[in-house]
Amino acid sequence: MGKKGKEAARERREQRRREVTLLRAVPYEPHQRWWDGLAPPPPPPGRAVAVVTGANRGIGYEAARQLATHGLHVVLTSRDAARGRDAAEQIRAAAGKPGVSVEWRQLDVTDAASVEGFATWVERTHGGVHVLVNNAGVNFNRGADNSVEFAEQVIETNYFGTKRMIEAMMPLMITSPHGGRIVNVSSRLGRVNGRRNRVGDPSLRERLLNDDHLSEELINEMVMKFLEQTKQDNWSSSNEWPQMYTDYSISKLAVNAYTRLLARRLLDRPEGQKIYINCFCPGWVKTAMTGWEGNISAEEGADTGVWLALVPQEQATIGKFFAERREISF
Template sequence: MAGVLTMKHRARHLTKTNNVANDGALSLLEPRRLWWSAETVAVVTGGNRGIGFEISKQLAAQGVTVVLTSRDHSVGLEAAKVFQEGGFNVFCHQLDVLDTASITEFCDWLKQNYGGLDILINNAAVNFNQGFDNTVEYASQVITTNYYGTKNMIQAMIPLMKPSAAGARMVNVSSRLGRINGKRSKIEDVCLREKFSNLDTITEELIDQTVSSFLQQVQDGTWESGGWPKTFTDYSVSKLAVNTYTRLMAKMLSDRPEGQKIYINCYCPGWVKTAMTGYAGNISVEAGADTAVWLALLPDLAVTGKFFAERREISF
């Protein structure tokens, strides 16, 4: 199993950090009263390695009950066992975010065993470009996993989000490469940029049509002249879709009554040293996971539909 630490080393690391009460997200939350407890349930997709594993660790270190998911159940169980040996309340369940039956089975299990969830971290994603590569050979898999997988989980989890005075939280792990006007990933189509920039013109159909158009051009071999981002093109398009869908869902969920609020945001962890980057990143997994945990645990969270990096809001 790939990761920054071997499972044995992770167990030692987790045991050492389990008693550090004020690390990570908690440091900026005190002295305000914490809204979560061991009864608070967080689901982390793709939590068996990399950033997902670290997010699970940091949430569990704050006393949250974590359910990490993994496509490979045996790998997920191994990861959960490492946490449990370190004294953390972490469990695993198999989940394929692209398989309707798998999602349905997971929802049933989650409801039966926990009554739902309080926090959703959409971390499961793929990327096949490394270094200076910019192949779109796996574009369909990238778009389907990163965008449609995230969308599938959001829609499936909304009915299971527990009522809470603090509000339920959804955090989508995304990327600056998905920014509308990013220096390295700007969409050249001015009209399309304007539509994506204006929340009033954003629709699910617009997002779906955009990624479908991109995939059609990939199939036709015309994508290079289509005005798409020049860096990690397929990954950038997938994260543009995630960022935009986050804004759309925040708008759609905004009229929920008090006690049933769901706050949804996305964030960029940076170029993290994980298997996804070929361990070529310049940011540790600890730092990469920090903003996700910070967003998930903020007390009295009144912000939604925003994009963050290093605990700061950045523009879409």
């Protein structure tokens, strides 16, 4: 892409940002607020319940804040209990109005026992959940760095942690005419055919994009093969993998593929038992994960995820990838 092409693309992105900013300012009409009046006791009565993982800061915090502001009861989770407690208090204080309902709960998505205990608590305390936002994630690279020193932690948190939460929460999705919502925070870096960051193996690309070939076994084999190559220190020479933030990109590639796979399994659920699962790219956001080098705020970055969580049922989609409230390719 030449200079003029880059400038045109930049202008299109800025134009879309302006459009989304205007859309965010439009309040939901009463008939669109499907989440009002859904939840029976236990408390809080009359509120849909949303779980947001990794929500003590950044995009997760903003997603939790926005969902709570819209009137859902939000369970904000964090590995660090003190930070989670502080984040919940900050959301209540920042609201400047009564009625914002948020609580915190300690959760480590990399720990199966922690996830199991959390699911038990959700069922006992709230009877289930209407919305799950899988935000918890890590990335240890900055700028031009492309270390895979922490690849195992990145894959375990970003992919297996997301998968673990979905498996634990899906049986707890409260059925309603509006459908349950699962929103996975992902990244354009995890696209199969990204312009600058693509999967190098043509056979793997084809299998990942072919619904007949896509399987949980394929996704797991892919990430385990990459991790094995990092241990052998030959991951780069194979030219199979994305060359930018490789471990993070592969973790999000796996999240995207798993989103599509699960959507296919959920597609034929009858009305009243629908679960709408999608993923989205928040963009390059000014958060601790990017070293505060992003070009948009966490508020902007969280917007598409919140929109997917709240969109009226007649507009809901399943198994799609979004950015700036628009569908993009995997």
